[in-house]
Each structure stands twice: as structure tokens, then as C-alpha cells.
Amino acid sequence: MAEYTLNCRGMQCPGPIMQLFTQMKTALPGDVVTIVVTDLGFRTDIEAWCRKTKNTLVSLEEKDGVITAVVRKGE
Amino acid sequence: MMKLLIIGGVAAGTKAAARARREYPDAEVTIVTQDDYVAYAGCGLPYFVGGEITEARELIVRTPDEFKHENRIDVLTRHQATSIDAAAHTVTVRDLNSSTDTIFPYDKLIIATGALPLIPNIPGANLKRISTVRGLNDALKIRAMLDSGKIKNAVVVGGGFIGLEMAENLSRRGVKVTVVELKDAILPGFDPEIAALVAKQLREHDVAVYTGEALTEIVGNTAGEAVEAVTTARRLPADMVIFAAGIRPNTAVAVAAGITADRGMIIVDEYLHTNLPDIFAVGDCASVRNRQTGADTFSPLGSTANKTGRLVVANLFEDTEKFSGVLGTTIVRLFDYHAGRTGLSTQEAKDAGYDVETVLVPTPDRAHYFPGNRIIITKLIADRATHKLLGAQVAGTGVVDKPIDTLSVGIAMGMTIEQLSGMDLAYTPPFASALNSSIVAANVMLNKLAGKVRGISPVDLKLDDKTLQLLDVRTEPEYIISAIPGAINIPIEELHPRLGELDAARPTVVVCKVGRRAYAAALELTRSGFTDVKILDGGMTAWPYETE
Numbered sequence: 001m002a003e004y005t006l007n008c009r010g011m012q013c014p015g016p017i018m019q020l021f022t023q024m025k026t027a028l029p030g031d032v033v034t035i036v037v038t039d040l041g042f043r044t045d046i047e048a049w050c051r052k053t054k055n056t057l058v059s060l061e062e063k064d065g066v067i068t069a070v071v072r073k074g075e
Numbered sequence: 076m077m078k079l080l081i082i083g084g085v086a087a088g089t090k091a092a093a094r095a096r097r098e099y100p101d102a103e104v105t106i107v108t109q110d111d112y113v114a115y116a117g118c119g120l121p122y123f124v125g126g127e128i129t130e131a132r133e134l135i136v137r138t139p140d141e142f143k144h145e146n147r148i149d150v151l152t153r154h155q156a157t158s159i160d161a162a163a164h165t166v167t168v169r170d171l172n173s174s175t176d177t178i179f180p181y182d183k184l185i186i187a188t189g190a191l192p193l194i195p196n197i198p199g200a201n202l203k204r205i206s207t208v209r210g211l212n213d214a215l216k217i218r219a220m221l222d223s224g225k226i227k228n229a230v231v232v233g234g235g236f237i238g239l240e241m242a243e244n245l246s247r248r249g250v251k252v253t254v255v256e257l258k259d260a261i262l263p264g265f266d267p268e269i270a271a272l273v274a275k276q277l278r279e280h281d282v283a284v285y286t287g288e289a290l291t292e293i294v295g296n297t298a299g300e301a302v303e304a305v306t307t308a309r310r311l312p313a314d315m316v317i318f319a320a321g322i323r324p325n326t327a328v329a330v331a332a333g334i335t336a337d338r339g340m341i342i343v344d345e346y347l348h349t350n351l352p353d354i355f356a357v358g359d360c361a362s363v364r365n366r367q368t369g370a371d372t373f374s375p376l377g378s379t380a381n382k383t384g385r386l387v388v389a390n391l392f393e394d395t396e397k398f399s400g401v402l403g404t405t406i407v408r409l410f411d412y413h414a415g416r417t418g419l420s421t422q423e424a425k426d427a428g429y430d431v432e433t434v435l436v437p438t439p440d441r442a443h444y445f446p447g448n449r450i451i452i453t454k455l456i457a458d459r460a461t462h463k464l465l466g467a468q469v470a471g472t473g474v475v476d477k478p479i480d481t482l483s484v485g486i487a488m489g490m491t492i493e494q495l496s497g498m499d500l501a502y503t504p505p506f507a508s509a510l511n512s513s514i515v516a517a518n519v520m521l522n523k524l525a526g527k528v529r530g531i532s533p534v535d536l537k538l539d540d541k542t543l544q545l546l547d548v549r550t551e552p553e554y555i556i557s558a559i560p561g562a563i564n565i566p567i568e569e570l571h572p573r574l575g576e577l578d579a580a581r582p583t584v585v586v587c588k589v590g591r592r593a594y595a596a597a598l599e600l601t602r603s604g605f606t607d608v609k610i611l612d613g614g615m616t617a618w619p620y621e622t623e
Contacts, residue, residue, distance in 0.1 A: 009444070013553070014549060014552065017550070021551065021552040038444060038445070038446045039443070039448075040448065045553075045556050065446025065447035066446050
């Protein structure tokens with residue numbers, strides 16, 4: 001299982017979700033991607049995206065305007 | 076020595092009394108009010124119900140004792156003015172405790188009787204656990220009911236500011252709240268797409284909102300307490316019913332004395348005179364001139380009441396200070412969402428005969444890369460002929476009071492969109508974007524006024540129109556997250572090679588997140604021979620309806 005980290009601070013939508021989308025295409029099922037984002041709209045976006053894809057939102061935290069999401073690639 | 080008598084002691088009345096004391100140290104200043112309390116912050120009542128304001132005394136600016144000892148102002152609570160004899164310069168006042176009448180002579184009379192809540196004339200309206208939200212007594216009663224722990228479900232009748240603020244605060248107290256609004260939209264005075272965005276936010280906070288429904292009955296239990304509210308469309312559990320379905324000016328005594336009223340309001344001139352000598356009217360009972368249309372309007376707001384209460388004192392003997400009127404500038408906070416308005420709404424501008432253009436522009440409220448930035452949506456309403464800014468509305472989780480105040484000053488000064496675009500506004504990343512949100516909106520408006528692009532409001536987009544081609548030019552993951560039902564996804568980078576998938580003859584609406592990509596795509600489609608292309612104003616960010 002591989003772990004990836006995407007630093008998307010300062011990026012506006014759709015930057016962060018596109019980065020994650022591209023990373024997920026090369027990742028294997030079970031791989032974990034941590035993504036750090038300052039666009040607060042990402043919060044609802046990542047929840048909806050994981051719900052509609054086979055990926056799992058492992059955790060989602062917001063501290064001082066910075067969102068950290070951990071996503072596991074689904075089967 | 077002047078005898079100044081003031082009827083009413085909330086905002087306007089006490090403001091007038093306090094300034095009169097400063098301007099006329101020798102005057103005899105008396106306030107009579109039928110209320111138990113004076114000088115309380117009526118606009119703060121919902122927050123006292125919700126608990127954000129802990130104690131009732133925090134809402135009381137000044138007590139009758141303080142008025143007496145610190146200001147030499149006599150305040151008579153539970154004293155109701157029952158008649159005015161304008162010729163004799165007297166007011167008959169009833170002591171509500173002893174039911175005795177006293178005649179008060181005056182040299183100058185200020186009427187600040189405020190407004191009364193409208194009570195729907197329906198079966199069950201007099202049950203227990205039903206309240207208006209007008210006085211401090213109402214708020215104390217509601218809080219006591221909540222503290223009893225028996226209130227699980229509440230119905231709020233009326234989707235104006237007070238109703239929605241009550242919905243928020245009851246919800247904060249753990250009550251399941253339903254708002255019932257007679258009109259097709261909540262938030263009167265706001266454009267429908269902004270009202271729809273606010274309604275969407277309320278629903279996301281578990282407040283149900285039903286529009287276009289009338290309350291027809293309240294059903295009680297054997298103890299005479301409300302348990303159910305019935306509307307024209309449904310039955311709702313209701314351990315408590317809040318009437319916030321509007322207010323009307325309290326003018327019966329004034330009208331009986333021959334004071335001119337129209338549409339329920341005491342009509343005053345810009346110096347706040349009524350038609351009778353030495354009688355003035357201020358606050359919610361009186362008309363205010365609309366700054367743009369010149370019409371006498373009912374605009375009951377604490378800000379106006381405080382201004383007119385203060386100003387009237389300058390005009391007691393001669394006309395020295397003119398009231399500038401209002402633009403209908405208001406703002407509301409509902410949970411973490413904010414909405415403000417100023418100037419004419421789109422409909423009001425059309426009704427006033429303007430050739431109207433509008434824009435709906437989402438932007439971050441500060442630099443997009445600065446942590447903590449939040450989206451706000453700016454709507455501008457302008458006159459195509461003169462390019463003058465006529466109205467503005469701003470909504471979102473970000474800061475909206477700053478742009479609304481800026482835009483309100485612009486409207487008051489007759490600013491054009493070109494002038495707004497060129498404004499020198501404060502910038503540094505923690506506070507604003509390099510291109511301020513209002514300036515971005517002005518620039519979009521200039522593009523529209525120049526005919527570079529045509530827009531369609533979300534309220535005008537007919538999804539059931541089969542001839543319509545709805546093109547979503549965002550990236551695939553954005554489209555997966557949420558899209559308007561029926562939209563075709565062609566990311567803008569792929570648009571050129573995939574043009575063949577679209578029909579150039581059909582009316583086409585292009586949508587993206589905020590409008591920037593849609594604008595670029597619309598230009599490309601038009602160049603490629605598409606004849607009827609519009610962009611969805613505000614994009615997905617301002618889309619207030621269902622997505623899939």
C-alpha cells in the first residue's frame with residue numbers, strides 16, 4: 001500500500017480536486033492520499049466526491065482555515 | 076420651559092428624549108409607554124431567546140430609574156396614551172395599573188408608538204404556547220417555554236428577518252423548526268435567487284422551509300396548548316407557534332386625532348412633521364422616504380428609528396436637519412450564512428421603469444489563497460441607459476457587511492458601474508482580494524452592458540425545456556461532485572474538438588463553477604456559429620436548487 005501527500009494550499013477549486021483525481025488514476029486500490037487544502041469549499045466537495053466514487057474518506061479535519069483530508073482508493 | 080411629551084419608549088422615543096435633554100437642558104421631558112420596559116434592544120430579542128445573549132438586562136440600554144436620575148427624564152411605563160387633543164395640546168394617558176386617566180399638556184409631541192405584530196385571524200390563534208416577537212415580554216415568555224423542556228417542535232409563521240432569526244435561535248436551542256411563508260419566497264426585498272440560497276442554507280441546518288403556504292389553523296390539546304399547525308398544504312407538529320408574519324404601524328390614537336396616515340403609516344415630511352402643528356412622528360409608526368424613488372415607504376428598522384429619533388429633536392422649533400431617507404439597506408445572519416441588500420431589487424427597479432441588467436458573481440471574500448477565505452455572492456442591479464448602480468445584494472458565509480455598506484454609499488451618491496469598477500478599496504490578503512469582490516462584479520457588469528455576454532438567472536432557467544442544451548464546462552471530478560440535472564459535461568479544455576457533440580441551432584446555457592470558464596466557453600460557441608448562448612449567472616456556486 002502506497003501513501004501519497006498532495007499539498008494544495010493556495011489552490012482554488014478545481015485545482016485540489018483535479019490533483020486528487022489525477023493522483024487517484026495512478027494509485028492502486030487501498031492506497032492512501034492525504035491532501036492539504038486552503039479552499040474551504042473543498043470540505044463539502046471531498047465528502048460528495050467520495051460518496052459518489054468508490055473511494056473512502058478516512059478523515060477530514062479543518063484547523064485555522066486549512067483542511068486536511070485523507071482518502072483511501074476503493075476497489 | 077418647553078414641555079416635551081413622547082409617546083413610546085423603545086428606540087426612537089428614548090433616543091429623542093436623550094437628545095432633547097442635551098439640547099434643551101431646561102425642558103420637561105416625559106416618556107409614556109404602555110410597555111413594561113423602555114429602551115430595550117428589540118432587534119436583539121431572537122439572540123436572547125437563543126441564549127447568545129444570556130440575560131434580559133443585557134438588552135436594556137437604560138432603565139426608567141436611570142432616565143430619571145441621570146437624565147431628568149420622566150418615564151411612565153404601563154401608561155397608555157388614549158387620545159390626543161391637538162388643538163388643546165394635551166394627551167390623555169391611562170395608568171394601566173390603576174385604570175385612572177391623567178391629562179398631560181405638551182408644547183411639542185413626538186409620536187414613537189412603533190408597530191404591532193400581525194396576528195393571523197385563524198382558529199386556535201389564542202391558544203397557549205403561541206407568541207409574537209415584539210417586546211421583551213414576548214422574549215421572556217418564549218425563553219420560559221423553552222426552559223420548560225416541553226418544546227420539541229416549533230412552527231414559525233413568516234419568512235422575514237424576525238421569523239428566520241427566530242428559526243435559527245430556536246434551532247440552536249435544540250428545537251426542530253419549520254418556517255411557513257405565505258409568499259413564494261422568504262426574505263421580502265431580496266431577489267428570488269438570493270432568497271432561495273438562504274432557504275437552501277436553512278434546510279442544510281435542518282430548518283424546514285415551506286413557501287407559498289398559508290397557516291389555516293392551530294390545533295390545541297385539552298390544556299389549551301398548541302400541539303399542531305395546519306397549513307394549506309400540510310399538518311406540522313407544533314409545541315410552539317411563533318407569529319412573525321409582519322407588523323403594522325401603531326397609529327390608532329394618532330389617526331383618531333386627525334393625523335394623516337396612508338397605508339397604515341403616519342405620513343411625515345423630511346423634517347419628521349406630521350400634518351398637525353407641534354406633532355412629530357418617528358420610528359416604526361412613521362413613513363420614511365425612499366431615497367431612490369422618493370416614495371413614502373414602510374421601512375421599520377432599528378437603524379432608521381435611532382436616526383429619526385435623534386434627528387427630530389433638531390426640528391422641534393425650526394426645520395434644521397433633514398432626514399435623507401432610506402435605501403432599504405438591511406442585513407441578516409442565519410447560522411453561518413449572511414445576506415445583505417441595499418437599493419432597489421430587480422423587480423423594484425423594473426417597476427420603477429429602468430432598463431435593468433443584473434450580474435450574480437461569486438468570489439472569495441479575501442485573497443483566495445489566504446486561509447479562512449469564504450465565498451460571497453454579489454448581485455448588482457444596474458440601469459442599462461445610465462450605467463448607474465441601482466441595487467446590490469450580497470450573500471454567503473464570508474464577510475458581506477463590508478461590500479453591502481460600500482455599495483450602499485455608492486448607490487446613495489449616484490455611482491455608475493464604471494466608477495465602482497475604479498474604486499480604490501482597501502486591500503491586503505487577510506481582508507480582501509487584489510481585485511475586490513465588488514470591483515469584480517462591476518467588471519462582469521461592464522462586460523454584460525457592452526453586450527459581450529448574455530446571462531440567465533438560476534430562477535429563469537427552465538430545466539424542463541426540451542429544446543434547451545445545458546453545457547457544463549467544468550472538470551470531470553467537479554461534475555461528479557454535483558451537477559444540474561440534465562447537464563452535459565464537456566470540460567472547457569476539450570470543448571473545441573468535441574463541438575460536434577452539440578447542436579449549434581439549439582438555445583445553449585453554459586455553466587461552470589462561478590462563471591469565468593462559462594464566459595470563455597460562451598465566446599467560443601458564439602465564434603463557432605451557435606446563435607443563442609447564455610451563461611448561467613453565478614454558476615454552480617450560486618445555484619440554489621437541487622443537484623445530482
